[in-house]
Amino acid sequence: MVGVSYQRFPTVKIREMKDEYMKFELRDTDASIANALRRVMIAEVPTIAIDLVEIMSNSSVLNDEFISHRLGLIPLVSKKAMEMRFSRDCDACDGDGQCQYCSVEFCLNVRCEGDQTLDVTSGDLRSFDPMVMPVDANIGKDFDEDSVDPSIQKKSGIIIVKLRRGQELNLRAIARKGIGKDHAKWSPAATVTFMYQPEIHINEQLMETLTLDEKEDWVESSPTKVFDIDPKTHQVVVVDPEAYTYDDEVIKKSEAIGKPGLVEIYPLEDSFIFTVESTGVISAYQLVINALEILKQKLDAVRLSDDAQENDEQFGELRQHLGGVL
């Protein structure tokens, strides 16, 4: 029995890759792996988010809790997250979660002095670690430095609160590593979806028994543009199989016009088309790689401990022994 393996060798084809968006094909595996990958990307890939806020003064119109909640939802660049420690199992700070290995400190101190309403944005957050900052921080800086027009200033960034003359906000925030399962603010995924790749076969012979009007009517019955009619040959052709949403509308239509079996559509059960959109805290590609790594770690964690195996072997020997006597 030793040396036997039922391992699969999946293949991947990336169709499109941008910083925050990726589309790829995953083949030669089953839905359980595809779904585990999706679930891990959404809920178990770690990121960094503000988790503790200490408010020194707040005379804004929003209460302290409201502002703390908003701060928590600000996406922070989380390239460091995989190497960071969770505060709860950090030995350097005995779990109070305020050391360099498991936390990043931020401060924000803004006071409105002018007559104009002042926007407090994520750009006002000062990080003690240049690796961890609000995701849009750089865009804001490019604007600010040279621009003379104050109305252009701070156009980017996420608005936290607006201040009028004399109001101020002064606070200290601790960002920590966490996962989406704990709170959605730690989820790095905006959307992760996968679908079975559809295979569409048109019964050409049967299709030719339809008039052009009937064909047009049939093509129109699909809510998404999957089929079209070739203007020259007047044949029905598949233009975009992946636009098919498994809605069965064309199949119902075929039956309604008394021509069942006009088209056969079935999902390829070992081929998946994934779309991954990240929130910007890590790249979409890194999100997938991290998800694979996390899933591997999870599997390693559910391996049987050695003592459990030994106990069982002893029991097995006993059973064999008894079997011999009987």
Place this chain on the structure above:
Amino acid sequence: MNAPDRYERFVVPEGTKKVSYERDTKIINAASFIIEREDHTIGNILRMQLHRDPNTLFAGYKLPHPLQYKIIVRIHTASQSSPMQAYNQAINDLDKELEHLKKVFQAEKIRIENISL
């Protein structure tokens, strides 16, 4: 007020084993594995991988209750294997599959970047 802490969902309490093994008393080569703080993510891939093993006669998992953060994986094997052997084999195979997937992903990224250059 009395809501359980959020971390209860994924932190194994002290003094509790991550995986415990319980042999079936009536059927030989049948056993249940109780895995603490795991859900469908692990349960389903394990089950499907076990189904690929011809020595596994039965493999299933359940999440007994949404507020009990554990899954139970039940395995019944043929006499030439054992539930423990099948379980270990499934984890090893899945581990290798994920390692392979990671490699092909990285290779594919390099391929894509070279095309766009």
